[in-house]
Amino acid sequence: MFQLSSEGKEKVLSELKRYESKQSAVLPALYIGQKENNGHINAEVIKELSRVMDIPESQINEVFTFYTMYNKQKIGKHHVQVCRTLSCMLNGAEELTAHLCKELNVKLNEVTADGRFTVSEVECLGSCGTAPMMQIGDQYYENLTPESAMNLLRGMK
Ligand code: FES
Numbered sequence: 001m002f003q004l005s006s007e008g009k010e011k012v013l014s015e016l017k018r019y020e021s022k023q024s025a026v027l028p029a030l031y032i033g034q035k036e037n038n039g040h041i042n043a044e045v046i047k048e049l050s051r052v053m054d055i056p057e058s059q060i061n062e063v064f065t066f067y068t069m070y071n072k073q074k075i076g077k078h079h080v081q082v083c084r085t086l087s088c089m090l091n092g093a094e095e096l097t098a099h100l101c102k103e104l105n106v107k108l109n110e111v112t113a114d115g116r117f118t119v120s121e122v123e124c125l126g127s128c129g130t131a132p133m134m135q136i137g138d139q140y141y142e143n144l145t146p147e148s149a150m151n152l153l154r155g156m157k
Pocket residue numbers: 083084085086087088089124125126127128129131133
């Protein structure tokens with residue numbers, strides 16, 4: 001059964017204090033839960049957040065299912081999020097994603113056999129002038145080619 005760490009619980013409670021409405025703290029709380037559950041959210045995480053925040057699971061689920069930045073399934077150690085919106089698409093995002101999936105031998109949103117990578121497509125990450133680009137963890141990688149992107153991944157532990 002999933003339980004927040006004491007530090008995670010503290011963080012959720014401090015988010016609750018920042019807002020007048022508990023509902024407003026759901027977005028940061030989901031981030032905290034996702035981080036503590038190996039990068040994805042499931043029913044147990046929702047249940048735990050509901051308990052800690054004292055709000056109905058349905059209210060957390062509404063937010064969780066709406067936003068794409070919360071992962072619905074297990075992901076690899078490195079979550080490779082390739083932007084697929086207009087500037088990136090016009091500058092080769094489709095080819096870039098296909099190349100990464102082929103080289104890593106996975107379909108979109110799957111975890112590689114060694115557990116290291118998951119490749120996903122995401123909407124605009126706000127770095128359109130340096131398209132095509134991808135985000136891994138908190139880091140942006142820009143002006144990519146299929147080869148330069150794959151070289152970056154090869155260098156990751
Ligand atoms: S279109 Fe890719 S970052 Fe905006």
